[in-house]
Amino acid sequence: MIDTLYGSMSDGAIGVFDSGVGGLTCVRELIRLMPHEDIIYLGDTARVPYGTRSRDTIARYAAQDIAFMEKHRVKLLLVACGTVSSVMQSERIFDGSKIDCYSGVIIPAADAACEATRNKRIGVIATPATVRSGCYEFEISRQRPDITVYSRACPLLVPLAENGYTFVGCEPAEFFVREYLTPLKEKDIDTLILGCTHYPLFEEVIQRFMGDGVTLVSSSAVTAQQTFEALKAQKALKPDSHKAQIELYCTDSVELFKENVARFVGGDIDCEIARCIL
Numbered sequence: 001m002i003d004t005l006y007g008s009m010s011d012g013a014i015g016v017f018d019s020g021v022g023g024l025t026c027v028r029e030l031i032r033l034m035p036h037e038d039i040i041y042l043g044d045t046a047r048v049p050y051g052t053r054s055r056d057t058i059a060r061y062a063a064q065d066i067a068f069m070e071k072h073r074v075k076l077l078l079v080a081c082g083t084v085s086s087v088m089q090s091e092r093i094f095d096g097s098k099i100d101c102y103s104g105v106i107i108p109a110a111d112a113a114c115e116a117t118r119n120k121r122i123g124v125i126a127t128p129a130t131v132r133s134g135c136y137e138f139e140i141s142r143q144r145p146d147i148t149v150y151s152r153a154c155p156l157l158v159p160l161a162e163n164g165y166t167f168v169g170c171e172p173a174e175f176f177v178r179e180y181l182t183p184l185k186e187k188d189i190d191t192l193i194l195g196c197t198h199y200p201l202f203e204e205v206i207q208r209f210m211g212d213g214v215t216l217v218s219s220s221a222v223t224a225q226q227t228f229e230a231l232k233a234q235k236a237l238k239p240d241s242h243k244a245q246i247e248l249y250c251t252d253s254v255e256l257f258k259e260n261v262a263r264f265v266g267g268d269i270d271c272e273i274a275r276c277i278l
């Protein structure tokens with residue numbers, strides 16, 4: 001797992017960025033696993049969604065997100081956006097960056113799904129850009145050519161998540177989950193990768209629809225877990241005496257963002273929230 005993180009670590013915070021609030025699902029896991037780590041999060045809420053845009057636009061936005069992180073002291077950077085992760089290698093978005101230790105979410109999620117499947121049929125739901133990139137098919141067939149991957153783009157789940165329509169009993173959430181996932185259910189998959197970091201917010205709705213026989217792999221959660229293991233292995237975790245500082249930045253309204261932070265990370269989280277310009 002550790003070798004999916006590129007580079008070596010120094011002291012500093014864990015940097016995390018996403019196109020919007022989706023990456024907060026990764027932050028939630030990081031805090032749960034490593035309550036003493038400093039975290040700097042950027043959600044580019046003024047320009048979300050990224051997943052319906054072209055590769056070069058995604059790469060340009062990602063370069064600005066990385067440049068923002070370079071102004072802070074980060075020991076490693078998590079690209080908690082499936083869409084940016086899917087073009088990370090091909091568009092060489094870290095070329096020339098000062099940050100030399102980073103990870104996307106694709107390899108951790110592909111690894112976890114390969115481990116979980118029993119019937120060798122894996123489903124992937126993600127943004128149109130991620131599905132178009134074919135990154136999961138590539139990564140999974142590279143390590144397990146015997147596995148069949150079925151992918152489906154679910155573009156409308158992102159605006160629903162940004163607006164809090166994610167819970168069991170919420171009609172738009174139930175409708176679109178049924179609409180998008182029926183073809184995958186018919187393929188008899190036993191493992192489903194939530195390949196967009198906004199989608200773990202629908203976890204309960206999706207699990208109920210797919211049934212208990214299907215294992216859900218959250219790309220956010222497995223990436224946080226991998227980060228924890230890597231930091232532990234490199235003895236780069238902050239000591240228990242350290243009081244964690246959590247800084248959350250967004251590029252649009254702080255008020256709206258605060259609501260989502262309370263909803264997705266927890267209302268009682270001790271953090272600073274500010275708006276920034278990229």
Ligand code: DGL
Nearest residue numbers: 022049050051082083197
């Ligand atoms: N959370 C993002 C992802 O994981 C992207 C959603 C979007 O901006 O379209 O792909």
